[in-house]
Amino acid sequence: QLQLQELGPGLVKPSETLSLTCTVSGGSINSSSYYWGWIRQPPGKGLEWIGDIYYSGSTYYNPSLRSRVTISVDTSKNQFSLKLSSVTAADTAVYYCARHFVAHGYTPYYFDYWGQGTLVTVSS
Amino acid sequence: DIQMTQSPSTLSASVGDRVTIACRASQSISSWMAWYQQKPGKAPKLLIYKASSLESGVPSRFSGSGSGTEFTLTIYSLQPDDFATYYCQQYYSYSPYTFGQGTKLEIK
Numbered sequence: 001q002l003q004l005q006e007l008g009p010g011l012v013k014p015s016e017t018l019s020l021t022c023t024v025s026g027g028s029i030n031s032s033s034y035y036w037g038w039i040r041q042p043p044g045k046g047l048e049w050i051g052d053i054y055y056s057g058s059t060y061y062n063p064s065l066r067s068r069v070t071i072s073v074d075t076s077k078n079q080f081s082l083k084l085s086s087v088t089a090a091d092t093a094v095y096y097c098a099r100h101f102v103a104h105g106y107t108p109y110y111f112d113y114w115g116q117g118t119l120v121t122v123s124s
Numbered sequence: 125d126i127q128m129t130q131s132p133s134t135l136s137a138s139v140g141d142r143v144t145i146a147c148r149a150s151q152s153i154s155s156w157m158a159w160y161q162q163k164p165g166k167a168p169k170l171l172i173y174k175a176s177s178l179e180s181g182v183p184s185r186f187s188g189s190g191s192g193t194e195f196t197l198t199i200y201s202l203q204p205d206d207f208a209t210y211y212c213q214q215y216y217s218y219s220p221y222t223f224g225q226g227t228k229l230e231i232k
Contacts (some may be wrong), residue, residue, distance in 0.1 A: 063220060110170060
């Protein structure tokens, strides 16, 4: 059974960089059928896609966050990571990592497996 | 961005009811639509993809339909486990992928 687990600090100071890692178990990140993505959800609000990465390192980012986001992959550890710079209180959210299904030759489709999520609070 | 608008925002229903949640896209997305269920404190769970395809393991009382800009999620014979928040997501455009604002299904 595929499992995804987000890890990282639960508290980040304003203007600093938020860093999270997602560890994938029960399956390989080295698959041509999936991208690996980050989605966030502010408390009591809806879902916002942040970005995706392929095992090769190819990425897609949300244009609204592109200037502050870096997503990387470490296939040797079966992990991928998120860095979000210059955070403010508006970046306080539950951050989810998820598997993003992709059909050959197309951009990713839907998210079929999700981690449990981790709350990151931006506060001094 | 493609805007996804769900209606209603909140829906009250009883066990055994049939309920329908609507999602409208700001432009045509063909059938590139997914539906998710989210319970409090939990991650979203994929229910439907490609507008009407049921994800493996999802009960057959869940059904999706629509194409273009108008989509619906129907739950036939509501069960206690179905009270949750539901989100639609378009994957016609990756710039960016967008979700609806959610529909909270409450017990009447």
